[in-house]
Amino acid sequence: MFERFRRRALAPLVTTALAAALLTIGGPPSAEAAVPATIPLKVTNSSGRGEPVYIYNLGTLLTTGQQGWADANGAFHAWPAGGNPPTPAPDASIPGPAAGQTKTIRIPKFSGRIYFSYGQKLVFKLTTGGLVQPAVQNPSDPNRDILFNWSEYTLNDSGLWINSTQVDMFSAPYAVGVQRSDGSTVNTGHLKSGGYNGFFTALRGQPGGWANLIQTRSDGTVLRALSPGHGLETGALPASVMDDYVNRVWQKYSSSTLTVTPFTDQPNTKYYGRVSGGVMNFTNSAGAVVTSFQKPDADSIFGCHKLLDAPNDLVRGPISRTLCAGFNRSTLITNPNQPDTTTAGFYQDVVTNHYARKIHAQMADGKAYAFAFDDVGNQESLVHDGNPLQAYLTLDPFS
Structure with missing residues (x-):
């Protein structure tokens, strides 16, 4: 049982969904790349929530292969050695913008995740193999009752790839974007009006155990819906569902x-x-x-x-x-x-992946990363530019 619920160490490069996209559209680094060492990431808090927001930029520094985190200025900090049992990681949090405000940080040539949480800082620990990520399918995970989410990104000499992902869970709504070298912008990940509540309402109404994917806090706050793969781990979905x-x-x-x-x-x-x-x-x-x-x-x-x-x-x-x-x-x-x-x-x-079906139905542009290879047929919520001026992360309303 412990093996099934063991929290995962941060992958050396990118998570499955983004790695697939990079293989599909990324290609090798350009010899003439002009991507700077860091670019701005503009974080806008349109959530309407009053709690403080905390931001984390965690991943692998592509120039060295070291795992660590970046501060608000884009400076890299390597993780110290971990332990067994895991030891507390340094506090890598960056204070985020208040509701209705924006904050710009800088992101380096990383492959990893930008986490954000509401109300509480996330708990990160280090093992001898690296960073332990939150795994809220485990009921004893210290982040189980925290409202949070993350985006995946890679910035390298060939440009920026940044996505919104629901591969592991559907939670706090957000969108990502990039300003291209010509000044135009493109974004993805926004829900339709009413899409956040619409998704949970639809999932609750789906027979066969799908409603069991929803996790709530003791005060009744809806935190997330686990992906069906994690639902199999917890017993929320029967193993015979497909x-x-x-x-x-x-x-x-x-x-x-x-x-x-x-x-x-x-x-x-x-x-x-x-x-x-x-x-x-x-x-x-x-x-x-x-x-x-x-x-x-x-x-x-x-x-x-x-x-x-x-x-x-x-x-x-x-x-x-x-x-x-x-x-x-x-x-x-x-x-x-x-x-x-x-x-x-x-x-x-x-008989289908109803979790993915209901997510796609609520996306403004129809795009999502509801399972790892949702990029087959270009259905993924990913933006890319070879020479980005700026990236965007928008914390959207819970409606």
């Missing part, structure tokens, strides 16, 4: 072929999936088996890992990403040609 759909997919492709064209710029690169002996084997155009998949369980689907592991290669990883998106969006039965990028067909089966 079994019926998976069984139907396996049955369909026992007698027909699933065609995966993983690269939009390589339409002739195709892989062909058929189920034989309970295993889905993929062949290339020459008929050679290139990779195989066991029938995935719900955890593998929601987490896009384990039986749907996606290594950073050019064959299994891209196929697995496509399968993961197809299972979460329940498009594999309705369309034998994947990835399916027609959003009208997403989440239409009674």
Whole structure:
């Protein structure tokens, strides 16, 4: 049980969702990059809440590979050595803007997270392996009753990638943006009017245990909804929640072929999936088996890992990403040609990732990172610019 609820150490570079986007659109650093060592991040508090806000910029300094935090001026501070049991981390908090106010800090060439919390500072600890992040699916996590959220970003010589993410949880609403070198701005992550309450109302009304993903404080404050993968850990969702759909997919492709064209710029690169002996084997155009998949369980689907592991290669990883998106969006039965990028067909089966479905339905631009490979078909809430002038983080209303 302890292993299931053990809090995670901060990844050396980026979290899964952002790493996937960087592989897709980032490319290698430009030899002519003119990105400065730090850029401004303008934080605007439009939440309407009266509690103090605390901001944290935590991650890996790309020039050295060291893990640490950045202060309000963008200066890097390496974490000290941790311990076992974990030891308290230095206070890396930056006082955020009051309601209705803005504050500008600077962010360095980092790959990591910008956390923000309301009312209380977050509790961070250090193990011998690095920083321990909050893991509020664990009922004993010290951050369980704190209202907080985070954005993921990478700033390097090729520019800025910054997202709003719901891969782990849906919580305090926010949006991100970037000012491009021509002065124009682009943003993503805003909810529709009424979208915050609308999401929780919709999740409460979804039968099958989905309402159990919602976590509240003892005073009744709604804190968050856990992602379904974490819901499996806590027992909020039954382990069999996706079994019926998976069984139907396996049955369909026992007698027909699933065609995966993983690269939009390589339409002739195709892989062909058929189920034989309970295993889905993929062949290339020459008929050679290139990779195989066991029938995935719900955890593998929601987490896009384990039986749907996606290594950073050019064959299994891209196929697995496509399968993961197809299972979460329940498009594999309705369309034998994947990835399916027609959003009208997403989440239409009674067995689907209802958490992701309800998040996307409440986003102003329809974009979200509701599961790790939500960028398949460009459905992710991510902005990028190769020479950014400024980044934005807007704390939105709880309505």
